[in-house]
Amino acid sequence: MTTLLKFIHLAAIAIWSGGLLVLPYLFWQRRGLTAGSELDRLHRITRLVFVELTSPAAFVAIASGTVLIFLQATFVEWFTAKMVFVGIMAMLHVLAGLVLHDLYLPGGRFNRGSAIALTMAYLVVIVAIIWIVLAKPHIDSNLFAPHLFEPGGLGRWLHHSFGETRIPTP
Ligand code: HEM
Incomplete structure (x- = not known):
């Protein structure tokens, strides 16, 4: 049971993390596109990644993680630290949704600096969580x-x- 849940948890996290890492690049692709089929195609792909892949994966990752809390010994400091970073990751996920909400309005744009900053923020938080969970540091x-x-x-x-x-x- 625990092994299956961990498998589901890790699979969901792989999709959630991968989706978040690719989104800033997709947002940046919006630059220079005016109304037309190219813009519609990019809009559809970006929505597919956020709405149909990344967000459901986040839901499954959090749900499976929550069940795992009851199956593992998690009342230790490293797990509290992990939850702080998971909270930050969830907030940065919402940030991507807010960007997407306005990006395809006329004149919407997402510059290169913002794309790099958002990608770096995702990378730092994902690597921090994976390091904490695997190293289980004594705090x-x-x-x-x-x-x-x-x-x-x-x-x-x-x-x-x-x-x-x-x-x-x-
Ligand atoms: C609300 C969200 C989450 C909850 C409640 C949660 C909870 C848990 C729990 C209870 C475990 C088992 C811990 C143990 O081995 O003792 C676990 C394992 C794991 N979690 Fe999460 N998790 C969440 C989100 C995440 C995220 C966002 C990531 C990575 C970006 C992540 C990465 C991992 C990894 C790699 C393991 C496997 C650790 C191992 O088997 O040694 N989790 N999670």
């Missing part, structure tokens, strides 16, 4: 957040930092 949270894994620790930290956080009853 001692007691050094900077001693109560991170203590039951009720978050509530006490919130209380300590922000005072009374309960919602007042009318």
Whole structure:
């Protein structure tokens, strides 16, 4: 069961990561194209990659990963670090959707600098996640957040930092 789920997780991640890495280049291809069949063809391909490949793969990667949480011992610091990077990856995925939303409007463009910056951001975050998961580095949270894994620790930290956080009853 775990092996099958890991296989699904990794296959989905391969499609999700590959899709994200190719999207900035597809966005950049928009330059210089005016209304016509070439622009329509590029629009269809870009939408296919984002809507029909990358986004469903992201959904499957997150769903399978969430099930894996219950099958593996994940209450360790490296997994928390992985989740931070996965959050950043999901936000950068949404960013690609926002770019796509406006790109094919008249006058829409995505310059070379933006394409390089977005590709680099995807590369850094994907490599960081894969490195964390495979190296499983030992991070001692007691050094900077001693109560991170203590039951009720978050509530006490919130209380300590922000005072009374309960919602007042009318
Ligand atoms: C919400 C999203 C995700 C969740 C909840 C999740 C959760 C998990 C869990 C619980 C495992 C098993 C960990 C273990 O071996 O102890 C795992 C394995 C793995 N995950 Fe994720 N994951 C997510 C997204 C990602 C992403 C975005 C990537 C890469 C870009 C990734 C890469 C991997 C890899 C390479 C493994 C295999 C590790 C191994 O077998 O040693 N995961 N994931």
